[in-house]
Amino acid sequence: MISRRQFLIAVGAASMAALGGRFSAMAQRRQRYVSIMGATSCIPFVKAYLPQWEHDHPGMTVAVTGGGSYAGLRALGLGQADIAMADLAPPPGFLVVPVQRYPLGRLPIVLVAGPQVGIRGLSWNQARAVFAGDIVNWRELGGANLPVIAVSRPESSGARDVMQHRILGARPFSPHCIIQLSNGAVMRTVVETPGAIGYVEATAPLREITVLTLQGNVFDPTRWQQWPLYAEPALYLRAQAPKEVKDLAAFLQSRPGRRQFGFYAASEQGFVYAR
Structure with missing residues (x-):
């Protein structure tokens, strides 16, 4: 027979394991969700290609909202968005974390x-x-x-x-x-x-x-x-962003159909923005 103390310890351990499992599942779900926010001029282009990317990345969900370039950059800096769409460069000191920039053209x-x-x-x-x-x-x-x-x-x-x-x-x-x-x-x-x-x-x-x-x-x-x-629109993301986020930004930057959405001659590669 087990003692009452051993029983309580076992129950507690099982509860902690279940709780840990729930937290782990929540973390995995968070990693499977990408938030994009910012310039409304970029939304039609981004939304046009998201179904293809999501099809190639089963289980990933991407949410896109507007609000303007500054709102997107601010949300990125606060950790409230994974990718900011902006057709202006962040003013000096606006972002307090290193970010990577993926130009979309002019x-x-x-x-x-x-x-x-x-x-x-x-x-x-x-x-x-x-x-x-x-x-x-x-x-x-x-x-x-x-x-x-x-x-x-x-x-x-x-x-x-x-x-x-x-x-x-x-x-x-x-x-x-x-x-x-x-x-x-x-x-x-x-x-x-x-x-x-x-x-x-x-x-x-x-x-x-x-x-x-x-x-x-x-x-x-x-x-x-x-x-x-x-303007010179671009996608901005944290330099330490998860692989899926960087993959999505690179995917969008490489789409050959950008011109039909008004973006011309994007030839730069992503680079680290210096504050």
Whole structure:
């Protein structure tokens, strides 16, 4: 016969083993789940190829959410996402852990307006004046007698970051800008609002709208190298990420169909981002 003490020890050991097994199973399930978050411009491309990767990795589940480039990078730094989609480089000091970057190429950003504004293009200086709020009526540029309604993205957007640095420089956006969260919302606002102008990644369907020339440059997807305004989207992950996460990032970077989603000429290999 066993003593009461031996019985309790045996029961306790069995309970601990069962609990340990549950924790082990939970850890395995966590390792089989990948979270991707960030720039909405990257979501259609990523989602298009996930079924193939998941098919080749039975049991793996990938969840994709937007929120913007900064939100994705912040979640990566806090350990709340495995991969961040971002079309801007992390500012110095923004990330406190070493990360690896997998470039996806260049993503052209175009200026769009409704046909009723009466102009076909802007110079760099005119674009700066429009989005800074210095020009308030299109007739100041030889266009229609309509108020200029500037439509912008939130500060978490990589497209806005490009506009800030390449177009506005040290000037802030006009405080009267209408803020929209996505390419689609910008397009709808521009189409439906007389006098509106905005900017979108060229992945957006450019229908029922005027794509403005910029400094005499015409956006042509077949001659994308000549377009001067673009973001550089990439996938970011922790340098010590699990093998499955690195495999997924490398898989997405290597897809030959990136161009149909607006990403051009990604030729770099992943590299460690230096803080």
